[in-house]
Amino acid sequence: MTGAGGTTAAARHILAGGDIPVDTSRVPAREAARDELSDPMYHEHDPNLLERGLDRFWDWIGDLFAGAAGAAPGGPLGLVVLVLVVIGLGAALWWRLGTPRRTAHMTETLFGDTARSATDHRTTAAAHAEARRWTEAVQERMRALVRALEDRAVLTPRPGRTADEAASEAGLLMPAHAARLHAAARVFDEVTYGGRTADEAAYLTLRTLDLDLEATKPSPAATGAARETAG
Template sequence: MAYLAVRADDEVPVTIPRVPAREAAERELSKPMYQEHEPGLFQRVLDWFWQRIDDLLNAASGATPGGTLGLFVIVVVVVLLVIALRLRLGALRRGPAGGGTLFENRVRSAAEHRAAAERHAADHQWDQAVQERMRAVVRSLEERALLDPRPGRTADEAAAEAGRSLPGHADRLHSAAQDFDDVTYGGRHATADEYARLRDLDLDLERSKPLLGATTAGGAG
């Protein structure tokens, strides 16, 4: 197949074969003057993305009662629900509840943990005060042979084991372990009241006698 071209001098049509005509057109269009205003690859991808978003929103607004206004109302309601759930549930957990160990690497006595807890409480550092007081509780039970010293024990495990030999304090031990986990791994901040309850529990446990027949071996499981 051939193409007709018009000569500028006498306007007599000139027949040009298909292949040379295509090559000539490609050479002409490849000149920078035709491409300098073309968008780059990134711009074309960005335009394509926003076009897809626009198509999606148009389709959603068409299917939503009230059109675009109805879609906007739905989005606002969803955002408000997410905010309400966030406020209701509190800070998101950074790790699984009860998944972390109770003690740090350095071994300290119950008295040392109590002293550290009191120092933090005096400075109103309630998070650290609760953490150290819970460690004092568990270390004290280990020193009294009510719990077997066991590396890697969690606060929940210690509370469950201690509750078998001290059933009268089982609920308070469980609550104390939950407070420890929430503060240490859940991102929640402790309060002065929580520390006061934990301190009272520590003092009460010091005066408590274990249930007869309970053994640390059974508690360690």
């Protein structure tokens, strides 16, 4: 019988050519195997760099969700409920605030480049209301309201005035209507720059305010205070 040492020694002998034993040590044998396996033919079906990156990314996403599911009350089902709640809150905010617009739009003027009378704006607003185009009706009625205050010399005509500025200035002169003026300016901004859609109630509220302002005279004390503030 051959012992373990003899077997190991015999395994290192390779008969080559004319039965000449060749003794191959472990290190050269390992290097030869590595060189052989480095041949491209053995790696034709390996994933490329992009595929490996995507695999790692999806593994990371899976680990992330697994960790979140473990931490969420109720496990995976609780995580699904939380995700649905977040989506619902996002949809509610989107509906309430409207489509996001650039902040620069909020600085646009009330009248733009037009120079029309209060009567013209009211006529246009009425036409929009008749056609149930409430957003346009609200916009034109707000313009009519401010133009009428300028025509009555309650407000000094000033190019570039915004709805908020007009409401603030008129509110100082007619404090009884200040809150309604600010509310009207807010509605105008929401439908004009915030992507909201006006309804009939918004238009009727603004029309009533316009008519009430027509019948209101600014108090002398409020006018003097406003002029001192402006000065």
